[in-house]
Amino acid sequence: AQKVTQAQTEISVVEKEDVTLDCVYETRDTTYYLFWYKQPPSGELVFLIRRNSFDEQNEISGRYSWNFQKSTSSFNFTITASQVVDSAVYFCALSEFSGGYNKLIFGAGTRLAVHP
C-alpha cells in the first residue's frame, strides 16, 4: 500500500536558521507524483510543489528547495533562512493511482515553529 512517512513531528528553530523537513514514501507505482502542502495557523492547506517520479532534478523557489531522491524514496523540503511566517504544519503527500483515478495520501505532517 502507498504510504508517506514524516518522521519529524515537530521542529523548532530560531529565525534565519535553515531547516529540512523529511519525507519518505512507499509506492509500487512506477509513475507517481509527490506534493508538499503548507497549513499555516489559519488552517487552510496551501499547495507548494508537485514533482513527478521521472523528474529528479532538485527545485528551488526563493527560500524553498526540494530534494527528490528516488533511490532512497525521499522528497525532502528545505527552508533557507527561516522566518517567523514559515511557522506552519507542512504535509508531504503521494498521489496514488487507484480505481482509475488519482488520489492524494498525506503524511502525518511536521509542525515547524520559527522563533524570533
Place this chain on the structure above:
Amino acid sequence: DAGVIQSPRHEVTEMGQEVTLRCKPISGHNSLFWYRQTMMRGLELLIYFNNNVPIDDSGMPEDRFSAKMPNASFSTLKIQPSEPRDSAVYFCASSGEMGGGSSGANVLTFGAGSRLTVL
C-alpha cells in the same frame, strides 16, 4: 476565482443531531474530495467524486456519513446522527483534469475547512 467555498466555517452541535457541510468547488474542476483532519488520524480522505459521480467512498467511516454531489458546483457531506468522535475539521478540495485524464496528478485546491464540534 473565489476558490473552494465551504460552509459553515464552524459548527457546534449536540450528539444525535444531523450535520450538513457544504462545498462549492472551483468552476471547471471536475474532481471533488472530502477530507477529515483530526489530531489522532491526520488528514484522511473520506470520499471523492469525478464528474459528480462518487468514485471511492472507502474512507467514509460509517453509515452515518453520506456525501452527495448533485451537480458540478455543489457537494454536501452529511452526518446523521452525529457523535462526539466526529469532531474534526472537514476539508473539501477540488481539482481539474491533467494530461487528458487520470494519468496525471492533479493539484488539489482546498477550502478553508469546516470545524465541527459535537458535544
